[in-house]
Amino acid sequence: MDLTYPEVGATGRDELPAGYHHLHERQVLGAVDLEAAATVLMTWQMHRRAGVKPLGDVPRATPGQDVTFRFAGRTIPCRVVSVVDEADRQGFTYGTLPGHPECGEERFELQRDPATGVVTATITAFSRPGTPIARLLGPLGVVVQTWMARRYLAALAR
Template sequence: MTEEPLTYPEVGCTSGELPAGYHHVRESAVVGLGRAEFSTAADTVMSWGMHRRAGLRVRSAAETAVAGQDATFGFGPVSIPVRVVYVVDEPDRRGFAYGTRRGHPECGEESFIVTFDEVSKQVRLDITAFSKPGTWWVRLGAPIGRLVQKWVTRRYIRAVIVKDFTL
């Protein structure tokens, strides 16, 4: 069986310079404070908890994000197939990125990286994405699609915020 290709050629670019010709998203928010809250936030991201808490259905053979693993999100009647393209597992950085598969309404990649700053003790969630319409109906509704993307990104951030933290 041959692995189905992703729907874009710039695989892994959310870890560096974003490619031209796409809509870019770079969002960052403090979601906790301290090493324990870093672990909690990172576990929420890595276990698909962020997506579930944001209101998406998640289908994946793996309980946590694993490079090369396919997953499918559901939102209402929309099916959103992705593949994890890389995982970050460092002492102060954890997260992953996924890319779009055939059937996804858009083409591109999105990463979710939780970082811990040893000096400030802040825990941040960094969301980076590049995308463009993958279907005629998304192209037609591109302005609405960007609003939906902003709305979902905010939901992701709220889903990872460790409750009751204060700066």
């Protein structure tokens, strides 16, 4: 199964692709343990805490892994396209697969300032409607995506 968009990896670049809604949400978590926060992020606990359930046996985000989520009665298929595993930076990016209501990519990243120890969580995404129903709902998709990004950040802050 192929991803539903051609700009794979674009959330890791300075410029997001044209023709999509762009999302940038950020929250300072404070001087928290980066490894503990990364475990919450990388093992889908952030999703679970936000009410999004991963289906099947997917213990940890790994590149090339397909993961399907359930939220509000809908299935949401994605593929992990990259993982960041550095001393002061942890995270992953997933992209949409056929059947996902949106078409695009979302990057979840934790970064620790080595000078202060302060960890910041960032979510970067680009998307557009990927199904007829999503197109019919129009701007509601943007509202839901922003709301979910904020739920994810709140889940990381717990």
